[in-house]
Amino acid sequence: MRARLSLKPGQPGTKSLLTRYGERLVCVRYRYDAESGKRFKTAELIVGESDWQPPARSAKSDTVVPIRVRWEETEVRRLVKSAGGRWDPVGRVWRLRRDRVEELGFEDRIVEGPI
Numbered sequence: 001m002r003a004r005l006s007l008k009p010g011q012p013g014t015k016s017l018l019t020r021y022g023e024r025l026v027c028v029r030y031r032y033d034a035e036s037g038k039r040f041k042t043a044e045l046i047v048g049e050s051d052w053q054p055p056a057r058s059a060k061s062d063t064v065v066p067i068r069v070r071w072e073e074t075e076v077r078r079l080v081k082s083a084g085g086r087w088d089p090v091g092r093v094w095r096l097r098r099d100r101v102e103e104l105g106f107e108d109r110i111v112e113g114p115i
Contacts, residue, residue: 068094
């Protein structure tokens with residue numbers, strides 16, 4: 001079964017469900033089943049509500065930091081590249097997420113201050 005159309009409450013094709021479910025209606029989808037040759041109308045509803053706080057993300061772990069790798073350090077450069085590092089030709093440094101830098105043990109290579 002394949003959903004080909006998703007409608008927001010209030011659009012044509014949703015009015016009867018909007019009258020029935022009110023603000024609990026999130027969206028209406030039309031699904032098509034090629035085998036049976038049928039179209040199905042489905043409704044997504046809010047059935048419960050509770051307070052929720054998103055988990056605090058550590059700004060430290062997903063911060064991209066500049067690190068120095070000398071030209072002749074080909075093995076270090078390969079490790080940085082395989083961890084997702086990107087070369088910054090303007091700053092002439094590699095840029096890599098801090099958590100990956102820590103995993104590799106390259107904290108001493110982090111460039112402090114402006115580049």
